[in-house]
Amino acid sequence: MLRKGTLIVLGSLVAVLFSTRPFYSQINKGTIELSGTQRVSVAVSLLKNLGLPDDKRRISESIADTLVYDLNLSGWFRVLDRTAYIENPQTSGITAGSFDFKDWSTIGAEGLVKGGFALQGDDLSVEMRLFDVFQAKQIVGKRYGGRGGDSRRIAHKFADEIIAQFTGIPGVFNTRIAYISSTSGFKELFVSHLDGTGKQQLTSNRTINLRPSWSPEGRFILYTSYKEGLPALYLYDLATGRDTRLGTQRNSTMGGRWSPDGKQIVATFEENGNSDLYLLDRSGKTVRRLTEDPGIDVSPTWAPEGNRIAFVSDRSGSPQIYAMDVATGKTQRLSYSGSYNTSPDWAPKGDKITYTGRVAGRFHIFTMNAQGGEAQQLTSSAGDNEDPSFAPDGRMIVFSSSRTGRYQLHIMRDTGENQQRLTASGGGDTNPSWSPRLE
Amino acid sequence: MNRIRVLYRAVLLSGLVTLAGCPATQAPPAAPPGGSSIQPDAQGPSGIREATSPSDTPRGSLSEAQSGKLPIDAPTSPLKEVYFGYDRYDLDTEARATLKSNADWLKANVAVRVEVEGHCDERGTSEYNLALGAKRSQAVKDYLVTLGVAAARLSTISYGEELPVCREQNEDCWQKNRRARSVIVSGRPAS
Numbered sequence: 001m002l003r004k005g006t007l008i009v010l011g012s013l014v015a016v017l018f019s020t021r022p023f024y025s026q027i028n029k030g031t032i033e034l035s036g037t038q039r040v041s042v043a044v045s046l047l048k049n050l051g052l053p054d055d056k057r058r059i060s061e062s063i064a065d066t067l068v069y070d071l072n073l074s075g076w077f078r079v080l081d082r083t084a085y086i087e088n089p090q091t092s093g094i095t096a097g098s099f100d101f102k103d104w105s106t107i108g109a110e111g112l113v114k115g116g117f118a119l120q121g122d123d124l125s126v127e128m129r130l131f132d133v134f135q136a137k138q139i140v141g142k143r144y145g146g147r148g149g150d151s152r153r154i155a156h157k158f159a160d161e162i163i164a165q166f167t168g169i170p171g172v173f174n175t176r177i178a179y180i181s182s183t184s185g186f187k188e189l190f191v192s193h194l195d196g197t198g199k200q201q202l203t204s205n206r207t208i209n210l211r212p213s214w215s216p217e218g219r220f221i222l223y224t225s226y227k228e229g230l231p232a233l234y235l236y237d238l239a240t241g242r243d244t245r246l247g248t249q250r251n252s253t254m255g256g257r258w259s260p261d262g263k264q265i266v267a268t269f270e271e272n273g274n275s276d277l278y279l280l281d282r283s284g285k286t287v288r289r290l291t292e293d294p295g296i297d298v299s300p301t302w303a304p305e306g307n308r309i310a311f312v313s314d315r316s317g318s319p320q321i322y323a324m325d326v327a328t329g330k331t332q333r334l335s336y337s338g339s340y341n342t343s344p345d346w347a348p349k350g351d352k353i354t355y356t357g358r359v360a361g362r363f364h365i366f367t368m369n370a371q372g373g374e375a376q377q378l379t380s381s382a383g384d385n386e387d388p389s390f391a392p393d394g395r396m397i398v399f400s401s402s403r404t405g406r407y408q409l410h411i412m413r414d415t416g417e418n419q420q421r422l423t424a425s426g427g428g429d430t431n432p433s434w435s436p437r438l439e
Numbered sequence: 440m441n442r443i444r445v446l447y448r449a450v451l452l453s454g455l456v457t458l459a460g461c462p463a464t465q466a467p468p469a470a471p472p473g474g475s476s477i478q479p480d481a482q483g484p485s486g487i488r489e490a491t492s493p494s495d496t497p498r499g500s501l502s503e504a505q506s507g508k509l510p511i512d513a514p515t516s517p518l519k520e521v522y523f524g525y526d527r528y529d530l531d532t533e534a535r536a537t538l539k540s541n542a543d544w545l546k547a548n549v550a551v552r553v554e555v556e557g558h559c560d561e562r563g564t565s566e567y568n569l570a571l572g573a574k575r576s577q578a579v580k581d582y583l584v585t586l587g588v589a590a591a592r593l594s595t596i597s598y599g600e601e602l603p604v605c606r607e608q609n610e611d612c613w614q615k616n617r618r619a620r621s622v623i624v625s626g627r628p629a630s
Binding site: 210211255297318343387 | 563571597598601
């Protein structure tokens with residue numbers, strides 16, 4: 001039903017957990033601990049070729065490099081430089097006892113990732129292991145099967161597994177970011193993996209496209225486009241490549257968001273210059289008008305339970321974040337500090353809201369408690385920082401920043417730590433939206 | 440309605456309007472309206488833009504406006520732009536005076552229909568700026584109506600922060616971008 005193209009591949013991508021011990025509890029008693037801002041030093045060895053002895057360095061490097069990128073991006077790990085590694089991955093073993101942990105403790109590695117692969121025709125099998133170097137034992141091992149082209153996805157999966165071992169919750173490396181980029185001279189819709197691979201331009205209508213929002217199962221991207229004149233809502237189907245108009249409203253839209261259950265959409269429409277929120281069904285038909293206020297009401301985001309919607313309103317005289325109970329319409333103001341607070345995104349766990357606020361003439365990313373309350377400023381760099389979007393695990397935020405002189409996508413922990421640039425394009429990259437977990 | 444075509448017509452028409460509306464003694468405009476858009480396709484700001492043929496991207500299209508090729512404030516248009524304060528959509532004295540003269544011209548050219556575009560500077564987020572631009576275009580429309588222009592002749596659209604005329608990061612530039620522009624979409628002006 002969904003992702004026809006990828007399902008076939010996924011069918012053959014089977015992970016087998018070949019260690020059954022409860023490692024997570026052991027880790028906390030072991031030598032590797034995650035504490036505060038200190039990062040765990042990890043070595044990621046190139047993979048050993050366990051198959052036919054011809055040169056398949058590409059797969060080994062692709063998996064190891066992807067793991068290095070993911071672990072560094074996570075903010076929890078510091079991956080040691082490969083040039084410092086002592087042992088030869090092709091001659092040493094990949095199971096505890098078949099290599100010397102001293103080769104790794106000597107260079108300061110607390111954790112070690114080793115693995116092997118075999119490619120037969122287009123069938124790729126990979127086994128990956130994570131070791132605690134000081135305790136000289138394996139933490140987890142996994143075996144994956146797939147196609148030759150699946151090496152990066154397999155690496156992302158094991159990176160997610162490593163994060164799960166250390167934090168109890170898997171990472172989010174098998175996700176994508178939808179965003180708007182003007183690299184072509186026009187604001188078109190793009191998707192890309194976190195590591196910049198798999199970048200796809202989804203629209204090329206040479207008008208203005210804005211504000212992507214993922215459907216909860218990850219198949220559709222809802223966005224706003226001027227391609228037929230007045231800005232309207234469109235649905236891009238990633239499984240088929242089909243792009244269809246959503247709804248028949250005659251008024252301009254300012255963007256919409258899928259509800260967490262995928263059954264509804266909240267969208268902003270303008271009437272006589274005034275923007276208000278409306279509830280739509282999946283086909284785009286208006287179900288109910290949600291706000292009826294002479295001020296601006298725009299930029300909605302759903303609480304994960306689907307019972308509340310946060311949005312921006314200037315009803316108090318300046319743009320501030322409000323939250324509404326969808327059933328009763330009861331609305332409360334959430335943001336009180338600052339005179340410009342916009343583009344809220346509700347955290348997947350429901351506890352927090354991230355948004356853009358203006359401080360001393362510049363724009364920065366903030367979070368606040370979802371009940372309202374004190375704001376925490378996450379960015380403080382030069383340039384403007386806008387349009388934050390939570391990762392599906394709520395532990396990272398993607399946003400657009402002009403700190404390099406042009407708008408590019410950046411990523412950070414939800415604490416503001418570990419800010420890193422994701423995109424390197426020359427044009428403006430804005431309006432990022434983090435996908436759900438995609439398998 | 441095909442807006443790209445409409446915008447195309449608008450640019451052509453603003454040329455007609457100019458010729459019709461200029462006293463004979465006045466010097467002709469230095470460049471024809473849309474002049475900048477008939478230059479060969481140079482590389483856009485990003486350096487990646489590919490050349491386009493006139494057939495697939497008519498002059499004055501939204502595409503060209505977005506790539507910064509549309510004549511910026513249509514110096515030859517009889518309808519002048521009005522400007523706004525940061526995060527504001529109220530009309531100041533100067534804006535009202537400008538709109539009074541726009542209204543007079545519209546009342547003398549009753550066949551002309553106009554689309555009022557609302558624009559914002561780049562600061563702030565895109566969705567809020569779309570809503571702000573809508574407020575600005577509506578403020579202009581409402582004021583023109585109070586001055587006696589038939590509402591049916593006036594439509595509105597917001598481009599938010601998406602079509603800046605000036606791309607530097609300073610107040611001068613931002614001020615130029617916080618504007619409402621009236622574009623003639625149909626109807627021949629009275630000669």
